[in-house]
Amino acid sequence: xxxxxxxxxxxxxxxxxxxxNAGYDCTAAKDESRKLILEDEKAGLRFIMAKPADVxxxxxxxxxxxxxxxxxxxxxxxxxxxxxxxxKYGKCRLCVAGPVSLKDGRLDLIxxxxxxxxxxxxxxxxxxxxxxESVEIIKLNGSIELAPLIGLADCIxxxxxxxxxxxxxxxxxxxxxxxxxxxxxxxxVSMKMKSDEIRPMIEKIKEQVALE
Amino acid sequence: MIDAKFYTADGFTDTLPGICAFKKKTEGDLRELFRLxxxxxxxxxxxxxxxxxxxxxxxxxxxxxxxxxxxxxxLTLRYDGTIPAARYAAGVKEFDSFDPKLAPLRLxxxxxxxxxxxxxxxxxxxxxxxxVELMGSADFDADVEVIEIAIRSALSAGIRDLQxxxxxxxxxxxxxxxxxxxxxxxxxxxEAISRRDTVTIEKTCDMLGLSDDMKQLLLMLPDASxxxxxxxxxxxxxSDPQSAxxxxxxxxxxxxxEEDGFIKYVSVDAGLTGGSVDYYTGVIFKGFTYGVGxxxxxxxxxxxxxxxxxxxxxxxxxxxxxxxxxxxxxxQGVSMEEKPVDAIIGFELGQRGKAYAEAERLRSEGxxxxxxxxxxxxxxxxxxAKSNGVGRAVYFG
Numbered sequence: 001x002x003x004x005x006x007x008x009x010x011x012x013x014x015x016x017x018x019x020x021n022a023g024y025d026c027t028a029a030k031d032e033s034r035k036l037i038l039e040d041e042k043a044g045l046r047f048i049m050a051k052p053a054d055v056x057x058x059x060x061x062x063x064x065x066x067x068x069x070x071x072x073x074x075x076x077x078x079x080x081x082x083x084x085x086x087x088k089y090g091k092c093r094l095c096v097a098g099p100v101s102l103k104d105g106r107l108d109l110i111x112x113x114x115x116x117x118x119x120x121x122x123x124x125x126x127x128x129x130x131x132x133e134s135v136e137i138i139k140l141n142g143s144i145e146l147a148p149l150i151g152l153a154d155c156i157x158x159x160x161x162x163x164x165x166x167x168x169x170x171x172x173x174x175x176x177x178x179x180x181x182x183x184x185x186x187x188x189v190s191m192k193m194k195s196d197e198i199r200p201m202i203e204k205i206k207e208q209v210a211l212e
Numbered sequence: 213m214i215d216a217k218f219y220t221a222d223g224f225t226d227t228l229p230g231i232c233a234f235k236k237k238t239e240g241d242l243r244e245l246f247r248l249x250x251x252x253x254x255x256x257x258x259x260x261x262x263x264x265x266x267x268x269x270x271x272x273x274x275x276x277x278x279x280x281x282x283x284x285x286x287l288t289l290r291y292d293g294t295i296p297a298a299r300y301a302a303g304v305k306e307f308d309s310f311d312p313k314l315a316p317l318r319l320x321x322x323x324x325x326x327x328x329x330x331x332x333x334x335x336x337x338x339x340x341x342x343x344v345e346l347m348g349s350a351d352f353d354a355d356v357e358v359i360e361i362a363i364r365s366a367l368s369a370g371i372r373d374l375q376x377x378x379x380x381x382x383x384x385x386x387x388x389x390x391x392x393x394x395x396x397x398x399x400x401x402x403e404a405i406s407r408r409d410t411v412t413i414e415k416t417c418d419m420l421g422l423s424d425d426m427k428q429l430l431l432m433l434p435d436a437s438x439x440x441x442x443x444x445x446x447x448x449x450x451s452d453p454q455s456a457x458x459x460x461x462x463x464x465x466x467x468x469x470e471e472d473g474f475i476k477y478v479s480v481d482a483g484l485t486g487g488s489v490d491y492y493t494g495v496i497f498k499g500f501t502y503g504v505g506x507x508x509x510x511x512x513x514x515x516x517x518x519x520x521x522x523x524x525x526x527x528x529x530x531x532x533x534x535x536x537x538x539x540x541x542x543x544q545g546v547s548m549e550e551k552p553v554d555a556i557i558g559f560e561l562g563q564r565g566k567a568y569a570e571a572e573r574l575r576s577e578g579x580x581x582x583x584x585x586x587x588x589x590x591x592x593x594x595x596x597a598k599s600n601g602v603g604r605a606v607y608f609g
Contacts (some may be wrong), residue, residue, distance in 0.1 A: 025316070059505075060505060061505045061506075062503075062504060062505020062506070063505070081406060081407070082407060082408035082409075083407050083409040083411075084408050084409075084410070086411040149228070186408070187505050188500075188506075188507070189500045189501075189502075189504065189506065189507065190503050190505075191374060191408070192375050192377060193373070193500055193502055194499045195437075
């Protein structure tokens with residue numbers, strides 16, 4: 001029996017589709033109820049529906065053998081696990097964004113800037129490690145774009161897909177921190193103890209990704 | 213502020229009766245196992261100077277429990293068994309005039325370790341490790357001995373499904389030399405291999421313009437697992453002498469493990485790198501079982517560590533996390549309920565002497581006996597025995 005942790009929402013549906021195309025029976029996972037654990041004994045699969053940020057935790061502790069999760073969450077959580085497949089979907093960028101007036105290097109002129117973000121660890125690693133700057137980080141949980149508009153922060157670090165929300169609020173991408181897509185992660189012990197089940201699954205997933 | 217006196221501190225927990233008895237029994241078995249191999253147990257202090265750990269690559273400093281002594285010097289709680297053993301071994305005066313290879317030190321320990329694991333996590337900050345250090349030998353026979361003790365220690369603790377992965381850190385370093393990787397890219401690829409992250413390996417190879425053969429070789433490392441077949445396969449692909457020696461070393465170790473009957477527990481994992489501790493210099497191994505998401509065994513060769521404390525001494529060692537083993541066993545359905553007491557003896561006023569004599573008689577036979585207090589009546593005694601599963605209730609009236 002393999003336990004698979006899915007990020008609730010769009011990413012979960014995409015993961016289920018991918019597994020079905022790879023030849024796994026995912027009828028259980030498509031249960032529209034509010035159950036959090038969906039099990040199919042015959043198929044040998046058990047799905048758990050978790051908050052995206054918790055997927056790496058479930059997998060690291062071995063509560064789930066495999067997880068489908070965005071690279072942004074992996075970077076932020078910094079968990080000790082195997083990152084085996086780039087699914088190439090859910091593509092977006094993790095960016096520094098702010099008022100248009102800060103573009104073309106003018107952001108760098110602000111010393112000790114305040115940055116609003118859902119991703120404090122990535123933000124710190126980027127500004128301290130890559131840009132060699134001290135920054136003040138303000139952890140927010142949603143509508144990050146508000147922070148520079150209302151004067152809470154100079155800029156933000158957030159996921160950008162189309163950039164529409166930014167544009168409509170007079171903000172723009174200033175720098176790209178990382179390219180993001182969905183990944184398959186595997187617990188280190190499961191990879192050894194259940195390799196007969198996990199390795200073929202990884203191979204089939206890779207084949208599907210190559211087809212798409 | 214919570215009223216903290218009622219609670220255990222964050223990251224710490226009680227070991228309850230039953231589990232505790234099982235743990236202490238297991239510790240005794242491990243102690244005996246180590247003794248049978250000629251290892252001498254030591255206790256190192258629970259508190260050390262922070263300095264012994266503050267070398268690059270030993271540990272992440274933020275994971276140490278730090279405090280100061282009365283003179284303001286920085287101290288840390290014991291983080292592992294290896295570094296204190298290295299500090300101790302470097303100070304053994306005999307080795308100033310005597311080649312350690314002629315009589316390597318065989319040390320073992322069963323101690324609690326302290327680490328800030330992570331904020332709010334379920335990882336315990338205090339856990340028990342049992343381990344051995346074979347200090348003063350560079351021979352692969354020493355590697356074999358330590359791996360075999362590691363396997364036996366897990367078996368003796370009751371682990372049935374055990375898998376040991378063995379790698380060699382020099383394998384990758386040699387390949388990295390061959391590819392001409394600088395420090396930065398070497399670290400990126402080493403880390404990517406240990407995370408099985410082929411995307412990053414591929415990207416970095418392309419960026420550096422490495423040859424296709426080299427790219428294929430680096431990409432196969434995270435996936436290469438097996439036994440002698442993997443070693444032979446890799447041998448045909450590496451040309452750096454360091455990598456070739458690493459593969460020979462693995463082959464020697466595997467051959468001995470096969471001869472000694474341990475091969476069924478073992479597989480080669482070419483993607484094993486040092487991970488969070490990078491003092492390993494040769495063979496490296498991890499042990500896995502069902503029920504816990506973390507390796508229960510971790511070990512390897514560390515030839516340059518004792519030199520940090522002032523003496524050249526090649527070493528190999530391992531540790532078994534007893535705490536993780538207990539978790540695994542419980543999840544695998546092993547019962548750790550403690551047996552009830554064998555007998556309870558009550559007595560009427562004035563009959564204490566007889567009751568005491570009977571209690572002593574039973575105790576001398578190895579039975580556990582409770583001598584009643586607070587003037588428990590015959591009915592009280594019987595009720596107690598019934599509700600607590602005590603086999604024998606005796607009353608002197």
